[in-house]
Amino acid sequence: MDGLEIDGGKPLQGDIIISGAKNAALPLLCLGLISDAPLILENVPELADTISMEGLLRHLGVDVTREGEIVTMRGGARRYDAPYDLVRKMRASVLVLGPLLARYGEARVSLPGGCAIGTRPVDLHVRAMQGLGAVVELADGYIQARAPGGLSGGRVVFPMVSVGATENALMAAALAKGPSELVNVAREPEIIDLANCLNAMGARITGHGTGTISVEGVDELHGATHAVISDRIEAGTFAIAAAMTGGDLTLQRTRARTLDALLMVLRETGATVTETDDTIRVVANGRPVAADITTDPFPGFPTDLQAQFMAMMCIADGSSRISETIFENRFMHVPELLRMGADIQVDGGIAMVRGREFLTPAPVMATDLRASVSLVLAALTIEGESQISRIYHLDRGYSRLEEKLGNCGAQLRRIKAS
Ligand code: EPZ
Numbered sequence: 345m346d347g348l349e350i351d352g353g354k355p356l357q358g359d360i361i362i363s364g365a366k367n368a369a370l371p372l373l374c375l376g377l378i379s380d381a382p383l384i385l386e387n388v389p390e391l392a393d394t395i396s397m398e399g400l401l402r403h404l405g406v407d408v409t410r411e412g413e414i415v416t417m418r419g420g421a422r423r424y425d426a427p428y429d430l431v432r433k434m435r436a437s438v439l440v441l442g443p444l445l446a447r448y449g450e451a452r453v454s455l456p457g458g459c460a461i462g463t464r465p466v467d468l469h470v471r472a473m474q475g476l477g478a479v480v481e482l483a484d485g486y487i488q489a490r491a492p493g494g495l496s497g498g499r500v501v502f503p504m505v506s507v508g509a510t511e512n513a514l515m516a517a518a519l520a521k522g523p524s525e526l527v528n529v530a531r532e533p534e535i536i537d538l539a540n541c542l543n544a545m546g547a548r549i550t551g552h553g554t555g556t557i558s559v560e561g562v563d564e565l566h567g568a569t570h571a572v573i574s575d576r577i578e579a580g581t582f583a584i585a586a587a588m589t590g591g592d593l594t595l596q597r598t599r600a601r602t603l604d605a606l607l608m609v610l611r612e613t614g615a616t617v618t619e620t621d622d623t624i625r626v627v628a629n630g631r632p633v634a635a636d637i638t639t640d641p642f643p644g645f646p647t648d649l650q651a652q653f654m655a656m657m658c659i660a661d662g663s664s665r666i667s668e669t670i671f672e673n674r675f676m677h678v679p680e681l682l683r684m685g686a687d688i689q690v691d692g693g694i695a696m697v698r699g700r701e702f703l704t705p706a707p708v709m710a711t712d713l714r715a716s717v718s719l720v721l722a723a724l725t726i727e728g729e730s731q732i733s734r735i736y737h738l739d740r741g742y743s744r745l746e747e748k749l750g751n752c753g754a755q756l757r758r759i760k761a762s
Pocket of ligand 1: 465509648713
């Protein structure tokens with residue numbers, strides 16, 4: 345497995361162009377199932393996860409072609425089963441459930457299984473499909489869902505906010521017979537992007553971005569061309585990198601409005617943050633000052649930036665209380681940061697971080713996507729060479745990471761596994 349060697353201690357300076365959002369691209373790709381007409385998606389990042397999703401869509405019979413960051417899909421599905429060996433690699437595969445049910449009235453999707461950050465059940469996805477008239481059984485490790493006469497609009501109230509379940513419900517309701525009301529839904533920018541693309545295909549969706557979405561079902565959807573929104577988590581990752589390396593980075597093709605919670609906290613830590621419509625500039629002002637965060641669904645502090653922020657607090661002046669409320673096991677980066685000399689104590693979903701002036705070089709191991717990048721950020725502050733193994737996790741969510749950081753003064757080198 346590939347590794348990264350990082351020779352840190354240098355400030356990051358320069359410009360980074362932010363790629364399309366992984367967590368918008370994955371549900372948008374699933375729309376290739378919901379219509380036979382050509383759907384052209386632009387700004388689709390080339391990542392292990394998007395490539396996996398394109399492979400699953402081909403397995404289902406969709407004609408998928410990629411030219412750079414433009415993915416064209418046509419023809420719809422010819423099969424309705426998403427097998428375990430494809431789904432286990434990427435839990436977002438469960439997002440084929442809604443479009444398959446809506447368009448073909450049947451779907452057999454493997455239960456995704458857990459991952460490093462938690463058990464990650466799909467009960468809310470199943471309940472949403474049932475709320476729209478599907479008959480769902482869980483058998484042999486699969487979700488077996490049918491709606492022979494098509495889905496029927498209905499009122500689906502989510503007991504807790506779920507990004508993926510909201511996305512499945514939205515795609516299913518778009519072709520259901522009659523109106524649907526989805527209550528206590530996720531409000532992430534990626535939800536808005538999915539709804540906007542569905543509306544461009546002829547769906548009739550309103551309220552996206554609020555806690556309640558209304559959908560008037562239509563008989564069929566046509567093709568469209570849609571550009572994936574910018575990746576706010578990639579942008580947030582680099583914003584934190586600037587603040588913790590004493591750097592000065594300007595992030596291009598990004599939308600500051602989608603990062604308000606992070607930018608507010610970065611200012612609290614002493615960084616200077618300036619925004620335009622599509623850029624964010626972060627200038628460090630010496631050693632960061634410690635600050636507390638609690639992760640929350642959008643517009644709160646994103647759980648996907650918790651590990652990166654913790655890396656910054658490890659070298660901050662003061663103590664920081666980090667509360668992870670979304671996933672039950674999202675502190676896998678802690679043992680690795682401790683190897684680098686960090687002072688962190690975990691009690692359930694709370695981590696107390698006492699900032700140290702410096703961390704120390706150490707070989708560490710990546711465990712999940714965002715934990716991996718938090719180790720990269722920590723290593724970028726350390727004089728001397730650190731090694732990070734199992735960086736295939738990074739390749740799932742960050743395109744051309746070494747190139748982007750290398751262009752801003754970072755010294756890192758990918759080590760091919762022998
Ligand atoms: C999406 O995952 C993202 N992935 C995650 O990003 C992100 O961390 C998460 O939303 C929260 O923002 C994609 O968009 C592909 P949830 P998702 O359903 O949809 C529980 C990354 O690093 N839950 O909002 O799976 C669940 O266990 C990834 O890019 C149920 O109990 O997240 C969690 O505790 C990691 N039952 C909470 O809800 C369900 O049926 C929120 O999960 C579904 C979820």
